Every structure is written in C-alpha cells, then in structure tokens.
Amino acid sequence: MQLLKEKILSEGQALSEDILKVDSFLNHQMDPLLMKEIGKEFAKRFEQKEITKVLTIESSGIGPGLMAALELGVPLIFARKRKSLTLTNDLVTASVHSFTKQETNTITVSNKYIEAGDKVLIIDDFLAVGQAARGLVDICSQVGADVVGIGIVIEKAFQSGGKDLREQGFQVESLAEIAELKFGEITFVEEKEGAPINV
Numbered sequence: 001m002q003l004l005k006e007k008i009l010s011e012g013q014a015l016s017e018d019i020l021k022v023d024s025f026l027n028h029q030m031d032p033l034l035m036k037e038i039g040k041e042f043a044k045r046f047e048q049k050e051i052t053k054v055l056t057i058e059s060s061g062i063g064p065g066l067m068a069a070l071e072l073g074v075p076l077i078f079a080r081k082r083k084s085l086t087l088t089n090d091l092v093t094a095s096v097h098s099f100t101k102q103e104t105n106t107i108t109v110s111n112k113y114i115e116a117g118d119k120v121l122i123i124d125d126f127l128a129v130g131q132a133a134r135g136l137v138d139i140c141s142q143v144g145a146d147v148v149g150i151g152i153v154i155e156k157a158f159q160s161g162g163k164d165l166r167e168q169g170f171q172v173e174s175l176a177e178i179a180e181l182k183f184g185e186i187t188f189v190e191e192k193e194g195a196p197i198n199v
C-alpha cells in the first residue's frame with residue numbers, strides 16, 4: 001500500500017535491527033486519513049470471506065481493527081490485556097508473549113462476542129514472531145469460531161511470524177512488508193534486490 005509505505009519512509013524510525021517506531025501515525029498519534037485507507041484496503045483484500053467479526057488486541061490494534069470493521073460493516077472486538085472490573089463472566093483467555101515489551105500477558109475476550117460459527121478477521125498493527133496473532137487464533141478455536149484471515153498493517157518479513165502462519169494455512173495480508181531494518185534504514189520486501197531507501 002503506497003501511501004503507508006511513504007508514511008513509513010518519511011516518519012518511521014528504525015530503532016534497531018528489530019524494532020520500527022511509527023508513533024507519529026499509527027502507535028500513538030494516528031493519522032485518520034491513512035487509517036481510513038488502511039480500513040478500505042483490508043476490506044478489499046478480504047471481501048470474499050463473509051466476515052462476521054473483526055478481532056484485535058489492545059491497544060495498537062484497535063485503530064486499524066476499527067477502520068476495517070467499519071468498512072466491512074461488522075463489529076470489532078479487542079482482546080484485553082488487563083483485568084477488567086466489568087468483564088467478569090464467560091471469559092476466554094490465551095497467553096501472549098510481547099516481542100517489544102518482553103512480557104507475557106493473559107489476553108481475554110468474552111465469549112458473548114466471539115461465538116461458534118463466527119467468521120473472524122484478525123487484525124494487528126505489526127507482525128513479528130506471531131505471538132499476538134497466535135493468541136487471537138487460540139481464542140477463536142476455543143469458542144469454535146473460524147479464522148478466515150489475518151490482516152497486518154506492517155509485517156517484519158525478516159521475522160518468523162508471517163511464514164509460520166502462512167504455512168499453517170492462514171491467509172495473511174500485510175499492507176507493508178519490511179525486509180530489513182538497520183539504524184536509520186528501512187528496506188521493503190520488493191526493494192530488497194535494489195538500492196535500499198535511506199530515511
């Protein structure tokens with residue numbers, strides 16, 4: 001998705017060989033026009049799938065998840081990482097290790113909102129080793145819902161998550177795929193063979 005790639009190149013910061021910071025348009029401040037286009041692009045890529053719910057994980061997945069849900073005309077459910085005082089009954093949980101924070105969270109969804117027979121599109125902001133996506137898949141399988149696709153805003157293709165999930169048969173659609181990060185340098189998958197674009 002060209003607009004997203006331009007934004008990543010102009011505003012993204014490679015903090016290390018593993019971590020990309022996109023706080024100015026996705027993870028802290030959000031660019032609503034870009035988010036709208038992200039929602040449209042996800043809806044287009046999964047339009048054949050008869051999706052009934054979009055599922056994401058708080059907090060960074062909520063923006064792109066909501067925009068996709070709006071375009072698809074279905075509800076968004078976000079898995080919670082913290083215990084909620086009001087979310088008490090009929091909880092489905094999974095364990096997710098956070099790549100960026102180096103901590104393990106128990107994520108929680110009420111089985112009132114994801115049920116057997118639902119066709120679920122999982123959305124997240126980043127795909128690294130795939131722990132977050134796997135936790136959401138786990139929640140769907142516990143309630144008997146079908147995961148019909150996984151939509152990712154930024155996939156770091158040099159990490160294992162995308163390959164593993166595709167090998168397991170999931171349709172994973174990433175709007176920008178990063179081949180390599182170096183301090184101050186971001187290379188997209190298509191440009192790997194050519195000259196890297198410095199930022």
Ligand code: 5GP
Nearest residue numbers: 019020099100126127128129130131132161
């Ligand atoms: P995974 O579970 O696939 O290993 O990592 C995905 C989760 O970790 C995403 O929900 C995202 O919040 C966070 N994450 C992974 N890599 C990055 C990164 O390079 N930058 C940012 N901002 N978040 C990341």
